[in-house]
Amino acid sequence: MFQSLMNIISLWALPAIILIILTFGLVKKVPLYEVFTSGAKEGFKVSVNIIPYLVAIMVGISMLRASGLIEALGGLLSPLLSHFNVSADLIPLMIVRPLSGSAALGIFSDIAHNSGAEAFTTKLAAVMVGSSETTFYVLAVYFGAVGISKIRYALLAGLLADVISIAAAILVCNLMF
């Protein structure tokens, strides 16, 4: 019941938003086509504007992942985390999650296939991936789009929330599964 309701909502969310925007616009006599295209013109500019910011962050993250530092950190953390039923396989996932969305998804698929779909590790990994965002990417894109270089405490706040999210995932999964 809950599941099918959720599926329906996920499927209909986008079409519903588009229908509401267009119908409301028509009722209010907005020249839809002209207004749409004049707004859409900005799309190219914004996308191109964020390239330098994306390059700076994504090259840095790509280098960090290639350097092997993440695996080394994992080795340091694993004795501590094994106390909480957290397998060493999950450590790269935790570190990569705020850095790269596609890499995190890759590691997650790996865990799901290697540990078995019903394993506690897989469930914990699923919750970790599903309940967090790619902090660095979001910061680079959003701040890049408006040309902000002094980000103040935004990164700190994002990363602290990520740490809390990991801790909460471990706690909740230990209680539920």
Next chain:
Amino acid sequence: MNYIFYFLIVISIIAGAINGRLQEVVNSILTGAELSVKVAFSLIGIMAFWLGMMEIAKKSGLVEIISKLIKPITKRLFKEIPETSPAVGDIAMSFTANAFGLTNAATPIGIKAMEELQKHNSDKKSASNAMCMFLAMNTAGFQLVPATVIAVLIGAGYKNPTEIIAPTLLVTTIAFLSAIFIAKLLEKYWKPQSHAASDTIDGGHR
């Protein structure tokens, strides 16, 4: 950002040298640079579409209506932003898109919200409190249904993948609320943007 950029690259080079993976690190510069252009270019079309849609929503007054609905929440979270600003509506739309896992729509709308927030920013190079709050909430990644994760679980042969929805929702809510709390806390103790900014924005309320 200067330090983050510096340390990300310097630490990678040093760690790469220690681990004997310096060649991989050098190669990754090209991969990373290529990937960022790919990401930016793949955004152009969908960005144009949603910016066009948002323009209609703004002209028709829909954004204004949504802003009024969520005013009680945004008033507390984004104190510096006037209640009538289009930023409020954009922020609301962006979280709606995020909550439904519509990443394609969420990014363009989120950027739109940032542009509106930038109009109220006194120092255009430095992030305002409202921007930090908006991004902290965004990076917490609040989402009702983690569709991609469920797809991977089904692919791996998980019989009942929807049982992770409830724990994920619980965890993401905890993260979302802590992000708001942390941002509010840091806002108080972090040094203000500049004197001019803190004077005009706070108006001496605190």
